[in-house]
Amino acid sequence: MNPATAPEPGGGAGARHALTAEERAEYERLRRHTAVRHRRLRRAGSVVLLLLALLLAPLAVVAAWVQDTVSDTDRYVATVAPLASEPPVQEVVINRLTDRVVANVDVAAVTDALTKALQDAGAPPRAVDAAEALEGPLRNAVTTVVDRTVTRVITGDAFQQVWEGANRRSHAAVMNMLTGERDGALRADGGTVRLDVGEVVDQVQERLVDAGFEKAAAIPDTDRTITLFETEQLGKAQDAMRLLDIVGVWLPVLAVVLAGLAVWTAPAHRVMLMVTATGFAVMMVLLLVALAVMRRVYLDSVPPTALPPDAAAAIFDTFVRFLKDSTRTLLIVSVITALVAYLYGPGRPARAVRATTDRGTTAAGRALRRAGVRTGSTGHWLAGHRAWTTGGVIAAAVLTLVLWNHPTVGVVALVVGVSVAVLLLLAVCAAAAGPDDRTAHGAPS
Numbered sequence: 001m002n003p004a005t006a007p008e009p010g011g012g013a014g015a016r017h018a019l020t021a022e023e024r025a026e027y028e029r030l031r032r033h034t035a036v037r038h039r040r041l042r043r044a045g046s047v048v049l050l051l052l053a054l055l056l057a058p059l060a061v062v063a064a065w066v067q068d069t070v071s072d073t074d075r076y077v078a079t080v081a082p083l084a085s086e087p088p089v090q091e092v093v094i095n096r097l098t099d100r101v102v103a104n105v106d107v108a109a110v111t112d113a114l115t116k117a118l119q120d121a122g123a124p125p126r127a128v129d130a131a132e133a134l135e136g137p138l139r140n141a142v143t144t145v146v147d148r149t150v151t152r153v154i155t156g157d158a159f160q161q162v163w164e165g166a167n168r169r170s171h172a173a174v175m176n177m178l179t180g181e182r183d184g185a186l187r188a189d190g191g192t193v194r195l196d197v198g199e200v201v202d203q204v205q206e207r208l209v210d211a212g213f214e215k216a217a218a219i220p221d222t223d224r225t226i227t228l229f230e231t232e233q234l235g236k237a238q239d240a241m242r243l244l245d246i247v248g249v250w251l252p253v254l255a256v257v258l259a260g261l262a263v264w265t266a267p268a269h270r271v272m273l274m275v276t277a278t279g280f281a282v283m284m285v286l287l288l289v290a291l292a293v294m295r296r297v298y299l300d301s302v303p304p305t306a307l308p309p310d311a312a313a314a315i316f317d318t319f320v321r322f323l324k325d326s327t328r329t330l331l332i333v334s335v336i337t338a339l340v341a342y343l344y345g346p347g348r349p350a351r352a353v354r355a356t357t358d359r360g361t362t363a364a365g366r367a368l369r370r371a372g373v374r375t376g377s378t379g380h381w382l383a384g385h386r387a388w389t390t391g392g393v394i395a396a397a398v399l400t401l402v403l404w405n406h407p408t409v410g411v412v413a414l415v416v417g418v419s420v421a422v423l424l425l426l427a428v429c430a431a432a433a434g435p436d437d438r439t440a441h442g443a444p445s
Contacts, residue, residue, distance in 0.1 A: 039267045046266035053258035054279045058287045060251040061330065065323040067248025068406075075322070075406075077168050082318050084163035088311035090154050097154075097204050098147045146208065153207050162203060270341050277338035284331035291320060291327075325408055332412050333401070340394075361424060365431020379433025382426055393422050 069076055083089050153159055259276050266272030295316050302312045343350045368374075375382070382389060397419040401407050407415075 042265050042267050046262045046272055049258050049262035049265060050272070050276055050279060053255050053262060053276070054283050056251060056255040056258065057280055057283045057330075058290070060255040061284075061287060061327055062323065063248040063251045065326060069322070073168060077164055079319060079322060080167050081160070081164050083315065084160040086311075086314040086318065088308060088314045092308060092311045094147065094150050094154050097150045097201060098143065101146045101150070101204070101208060145211070149207055149211055150204050153204050159203070270344055274338050274341035274345075277334045277341060281331055281334035281338065284327050284334065287327050288324065288331075291324060295320075322406075326406070328409050329407055329412055332409050336412070336416060357424075357427070361427035362431045364428045365433075368428070368432040373432060375429045375432045377433075379430050383430035383433060386427075386430065389426050390423060393419055393426070 069079055259280070263269055263272045263276055295313070298316050299309055299312055302309070307315075343353055365379075397415050400415050401412065404411055404415075
């Protein structure tokens with residue numbers, strides 16, 4: 001209905017009533033009020049959705065990492081495999097195994113037997129005293145040989161293969177730690193988390209026995225674990241991780257859906273996209289800071305007598321490196337998204353970038369035309385559908401990152417670089433069409 005007229009109350013369908021100036025002013029006021037109220041409601045709803053998405057973002061990243069590490073055998077093996085080649089961890093295992101083997105070699109009994117044999121044979125007292133003094137050098141020699149043998153096993157390729165094989169067979173070790181079960185390489189007992197090196201001990205035993213150290217077969221079956229850390233909060237962490245594993249698939253989806261709804265609900269879509277991307281970037285930075293704090297807490301909780309600081313740091317860094325990679329990747333994606341949203345805006349730097357890009361692609365297209373290269377109708381189609389082609393390239397880039405298995409920062413840089421190159425190439429092709437090609441079918445060029 002035309003706001004300037006209205007049906008008369010008692011008239012027919014065609015009767016009209018012209019609004020007075022006061023009525024029209026009231027109508028415009030009510031319409032503006034309704035529009036403002038509608039925008040405020042949309043803005044408030046968008047803010048609520050954005051806050052929920054930002055709060056869920058760090059939890060979603062951690063939950064996805066836990067679920068992925070536990071459920072995917074290859075991913076789990078890739079997580080723990082580097083521990084076998086970490087020098088600090090190797091040093092701990094070598095020292096522990098060497099000490100246990102040497103402790104089972106009764107060097108004193110060997111020197112006592114030699115001393116008694118010399119005494120029974122009537123050897124001079126000086127020879128008997130020299131035999132008694134052999135205990136220290138003999139123990140050092142045994143330690144050196146055992147250390148060399150153990151080092152050869154631990155630093156060799158065979159140990160890494162055994163390590164990967166053991167972890168592949170027990171890929172549920174991380175789940176066992178989080179749930180408190182006692183099977184697998186990682187075991188949680190009360191507030192203590194231990195790393196089981198039983199298979200490594202068995203291999204070292206076999207090598208030492210083959211080398212002539214029969215006493216190595218007496219290495220006790222008990223205490224074949226290395227304490228990683230002790231904490232009174234392990235029970236709470238296990239409960240939290242169980243919950244995160246359950247919702248690991250849905251939390252990331254929910255966070256993305258909430259972010260998308262926040263952008264769609266907001267009156268200014270581009271501005272809200274920029275705000276949302278910036279918020280996600282901030283949350284990823286906070287997650288990296290939290291991981292750094294957790295690392296410090298973990299290192300402080302491990303007594304040096306249980307595990308050297310460098311070995312503890314290597315273990316922590318190895319276990320969370322995929323989580324850090326995912327967090328950095330999302331941080332870079334968020335920054336790029338915010339930057340793209342800004343470049344589409346009315347800001348002076350954004351306009352300058354767009355103008356510079358247009359001048360560059362136009363100059364390149366003119367250079368191609370002067371060289372005799374013209375894109376004709378294809379170029380004119382690209383020029384007339386620039387928004388569609390740009391959106392298609394961006395959508396293809398997003399889809400590539402979504403379908404890529406565990407994208408890294410390098411992958412993001414590659415996809416963004418290719419996308420920018422394609423967009424520039426399309427712009428050059430559009431500029432190379434030439435103004436006369438539009439009349440190619442009806443008029444001479």
